Amino acid sequence: MMETMMVALVFIIVLMVGLGFFFKFQLSSIEEKADTSCLLSNTVMLSSITSMPEIQCSVNANREDCIDTSKLLVFDASRIYQEFFNTNCDQKVYFVELYPSVTNGTCTQSTYPDCSYYYFLKMMWIILQKLLSQHLFLCIIL
Amino acid sequence: MQNKAQMSSSFNYIFAIIIGGIIFMFFVGFAYKFMGFGESIGAAGLVNSLNDEFAAFSASDSAEKTLSFNKESSFRVYEGKVISNEQTKQIDHIVYAPYLVEGREILISTKSLELPYRVGNVFYVDDGNTLYILVYDSNTEEVVEELINSYNSIPTNLPKYSVDVNDINVNVQDLIGASNNYDNVRFVFFTKYDSVLSTIQSNFNAYEILYVISSEEDYSSGYVVYPDSSQVTYLSYPLLIGAMISGDAYMYSYNYDLVLEKVSRVSNVYLEKSKLLETKLPECEYTLIKSALSSYMSILGNDGYSVYVTNIENVEEENQKLGGDCPEVY
Numbered sequence: 001m002m003e004t005m006m007v008a009l010v011f012i013i014v015l016m017v018g019l020g021f022f023f024k025f026q027l028s029s030i031e032e033k034a035d036t037s038c039l040l041s042n043t044v045m046l047s048s049i050t051s052m053p054e055i056q057c058s059v060n061a062n063r064e065d066c067i068d069t070s071k072l073l074v075f076d077a078s079r080i081y082q083e084f085f086n087t088n089c090d091q092k093v094y095f096v097e098l099y100p101s102v103t104n105g106t107c108t109q110s111t112y113p114d115c116s117y118y119y120f121l122k123m124m125w126i127i128l129q130k131l132l133s134q135h136l137f138l139c140i141i142l
Numbered sequence: 143m144q145n146k147a148q149m150s151s152s153f154n155y156i157f158a159i160i161i162g163g164i165i166f167m168f169f170v171g172f173a174y175k176f177m178g179f180g181e182s183i184g185a186a187g188l189v190n191s192l193n194d195e196f197a198a199f200s201a202s203d204s205a206e207k208t209l210s211f212n213k214e215s216s217f218r219v220y221e222g223k224v225i226s227n228e229q230t231k232q233i234d235h236i237v238y239a240p241y242l243v244e245g246r247e248i249l250i251s252t253k254s255l256e257l258p259y260r261v262g263n264v265f266y267v268d269d270g271n272t273l274y275i276l277v278y279d280s281n282t283e284e285v286v287e288e289l290i291n292s293y294n295s296i297p298t299n300l301p302k303y304s305v306d307v308n309d310i311n312v313n314v315q316d317l318i319g320a321s322n323n324y325d326n327v328r329f330v331f332f333t334k335y336d337s338v339l340s341t342i343q344s345n346f347n348a349y350e351i352l353y354v355i356s357s358e359e360d361y362s363s364g365y366v367v368y369p370d371s372s373q374v375t376y377l378s379y380p381l382l383i384g385a386m387i388s389g390d391a392y393m394y395s396y397n398y399d400l401v402l403e404k405v406s407r408v409s410n411v412y413l414e415k416s417k418l419l420e421t422k423l424p425e426c427e428y429t430l431i432k433s434a435l436s437s438y439m440s441i442l443g444n445d446g447y448s449v450y451v452t453n454i455e456n457v458e459e460e461n462q463k464l465g466g467d468c469p470e471v472y
Contacts, residue, residue, distance in 0.1 A: 004154055004157060004158065008161050011165075012165075015165075030183075037190055040194060041190075041193075041194060041197075044194045044197045044198050045197060047198065047201065048197045048198060048200045048201045050201075051200060051201040051202075052200075052262075053259065053260040053261055053262055053408050054407065054408060054411050056260075058259065058260065058472050059470060060461070060462070060465075060470055061256065061258060061259055061260070061458075061461075061472060063203075063260060068415075070415050070418050070419065071411050071415055073414070073418060074410070074411045074414040074415065109418060109421070112418070112422075
């Protein structure tokens with residue numbers, strides 16, 4: 001009786017340890033997949049964000065390959081724009097005017113156009129925000 | 143004494159069976175859960191890949207692509223969510239799709255939506271199992287031609303066919319032949335269909351009839367009537383194509399509301415931009431475009447299409463008056 005119980009106990013312990021290792025590896029594999037997915041989503045977003053009608057230039061309704069900085073001022077830097085993001089990553093997008101270089105910091109209606117930093121969009125995904133932190137730094141030469 | 147030993151031996155067997163049963167059930171449960179988990183991961187992968195395709199496509203005015211999967215996939219696009227195997231993901235894009243999309247190959251396409259300025263892209267997802275038959279008369283032949291062959295046309299990867307209403311009764315065998323390889327047929331009438339209804343009923347098993355009504359010469363906006371008699375408004379060809387593809391009036395209307403939300407969001411950007419330009423360029427007249435944009439924003443949500451047409455024309459007109467030292471708003 002005692003031997004049977006001991007065998008069962010050892011078996012259960014070995015099983016638990018095995019499952020523990022299995023789940024640990026499984027979790028790290030999922031985290032890696034999530035990380036790759038974030039990176040891919042960020043790249044896709046980076047390539048598509050400049051074509052958003054909310055920021056893209058247009059002349060007489062014809063699209064131009066540039067950013068309309070006057071549109072960027074409409075966005076509130078302190079607000080989280082969840083509706084623009086559909087990825088599970090913590091993202092932040094801002095534009096920096098590189099040329100001509102202007103040293104006055106953040107752009108507002110009063111400092112525009114003599115400014116260089118346009119804080120545009122922000123999204124936080126609460127659960128994974130510490131685990132998967134991706135920041136986008138988008139430099140546009142205007 | 144012997145009796146006690148026999149009892150102990152029996153107890154050992156019972157104990158082993160109970161423990162063995164518990165362990166067996168544990169493994170079966172684990173395997174079952176793990177299979178479900180694997181399916182969820184696969185569904186999440188499908189949903190994510192679709193989402194990334196939409197985002198990448200949004201940079202284009204018009205694009206098409208066929209997504210191939212190594213196994214049969216099925217999903218729904220419903221209320222702004224892609225749903226596959228109980229795995230749901232919210233998407234911010236305007237996606238028109240039939241009630242259920244299934245197959246190894248999924249057709250996705252996009253069109254830029256301009257009302258009158260670009261407000262974003264609309265996306266179409268289809269499995270190629272439905273043939274869209276556009277039916278015209280002498281007054282709407284050009285409209286259907288535009289929808290079939292022009293830049294504004296229905297995506298080329300969607301199965302479509304056009305036919306004169308007068309030819310349906312005469313050459314119904316041609317239509318049957320064209321629809322042979324498809325599970326469903328959806329007739330889109332740009333003319334009255336009473337005279338051909340009996341021919342359709344007697345020759346097609348799985349069919350639906352959509353009826354397009356418009357007082358605009360080019361049918362650029364109007365109404366679409368679904369088989370359940372629900373009537374929806376469309377404001378441009380991309381939305382008309384969306385109505386053709388959508389599973390039902392509700393699925394179309396959900397996306398239509400998203401379109402209006404986008405129009406509101408982009409219009410607000412242009413309104414704020416016109417205010418900024420007015421402040422920075424006091425010598426320029428931005429009052430009229432501001433008022434046109436405000437008026438346009440105020441009518442969003444109206445049911446009829448003519449009020450939109452009027453306001454869109456007004457915004458276009460006021461924007462065209464600008465230029466030179468006074469930059470256009472869009």
